[in-house]
Amino acid sequence: MIDWFSVKDLGYSSKKGLRKAKPLLAPSTADNHPDEKPVAQETSKDKQPHSLPRNAFLLAAPVVLLALLFANLQYSGPSPLRTITALNTAPSFIAAAEASIRSPVTAAKFYANKARLAWTWWKVTGVKPGAGQCLSKRFVETDFISLEECDVLQKLAEFSRTHQNVGDELTGTNIWELLSLNASREDLAILKRTRDRMRDAVELAIPNETPLYLDYTHLTSRTPGNFDYSHGIHADNCRLSHDRTECLELPENCCSWRSRSALLYLNGEPEISGGEFLFSDEPECGGELIVRPKCGLMAAFSSGRENPHGVLKVHNGTRRALALWFTYDKNRKEYTSLDTPGWPN
Ligand SMILES: O=C(O)CCC(=O)C(=O)O
Ligand SMILES: [Fe+2]
Structure with a gap:
């Protein structure tokens, strides 16, 4: 489940990446030193330093909420969901998304989550999120999994043996391969849990009336290469023309259903250099945006022409990522059966 207005989110900042979450409320002295004698008569002045951080947080919370509300009201363009209709290649997609928002409960969850994501977007990219429009087609999450979980998923990514690119810059592995190579059940359980949580986060942030299914799971490893891009600018469910004004149908076998x-x-912080993820230029989203990969950082978006993206060259190290694609087509679901041999239930 999503951690609404997670307090630990407030510990991050800046374009350059993310620093560790820091607690907002300092532990009280009494907690640290149980043997310390209590002060006999504390004056109200004495109390102030202890209560200030809590008061500051209580005062700041409504201000932040009002600021986010104001940012949303300022935006006067078309409904964010309609914007996707105009651009997305699947015509039924937006009608379904709008219908799903009509339920007051879904709407409340959606807007609360959107406010939180606006804050996260700002911290990670340094750009105000176009007063909300942008977030209906792309968003980032920070601290989505722990360092330990990153290590487990990196270990699974090391199983990769499917060479896919010129110069062997990219190798990837998938669930079938992991099962056939007897990856540990505990590790697979972490992979399963992570991808289910990612599905939930994506479904909540960019909704639709029908359920979202996992279509394909890819654990990727990218190493230094000879080109400026490790993965050139592209869209995931259609083929972008060079001037990016058109996006053509992809062949039957892949992947218009995404x-x-x-x-x-x-990757932990010092492990790699280069390999930045790039959202290509979109004026209402703050122009070209670079997201520096780091353990626990997630970038998610709708898969059509509205989200051209790519990966810059890796300079050092092996850049590892869990890439997921989702579909509304039940028949494309990655697992038709939960009791696939070896796959944790
Ligand atoms: O690894 C990344 O950051 C992006 C990869 C990607 O866009 C893709 O595989 O389609
Ligand atoms: Fe992609």
Whole structure:
């Protein structure tokens, strides 16, 4: 489940990446030193330093909420969901998304989550999120999984043996391969849980009336290459023309049925240089945006022409990511059966 207005989110900042969450409320002295004698008569002045952080937080919360509300009201363009209709290649997608928002409960969850995501977007990219429009087609999450979980997923990514690119810059592995190579059940359980959580986060942030299914799970490893891009600018469910004004149908075998994409990065901070994820230029989203991959950072977006993206060259190290694609087509679901041999229930 999503951690609404997670307090630990407030510990991050800046374009350059993310620093560790810091607690907002300092532990009280009494907690740290149980043997310390209580002060006999504390004056109200004495109390102030202890209560200030809590008061500051209580005062700041409504101000932040009002600021986010104001940012949303300022935006006067078309409904964010309609914007996707105009651009997305699947015509039924937006009607379904709008219908799903009509339920007051879904709407409340959606807007609360959107306010939180607006804050996260700002912290990660340094750009105000176009007063909300942008967030209906792309968003980022920070601290989505722990360092330990990143390590487990990196270990699974090491199983990769499917060479896919010129110069062997990219290798990837999938669930079938992991099962056939007897990856540990505990590790697979972490993979399963992570991808289910990613699905939930994507479904909540960019909704639709029908359920979202996992279409394909790819654990990728990218190493230094000879080109400027490790993965050139592209869209995931159609083929972008060079001037990016058109997006053509992809061949039958892949992947026009994909509606959502999500990438979760797995490298600890000093492990790699380069390999930045790039959202290509979109004026209402703050122009070209670079997201520096880091353990627990997730970038997610709708898979059509509205989200051209790519990966810059890796300079050092092996860049590892969990890439997921999602579909609304039940027949494309990655697992038709939960009791696939070896796959944790
Ligand atoms: O690894 C990434 O950051 C993006 C990869 C990607 O866009 C893709 O595989 O389609
Ligand atoms: Fe992609």
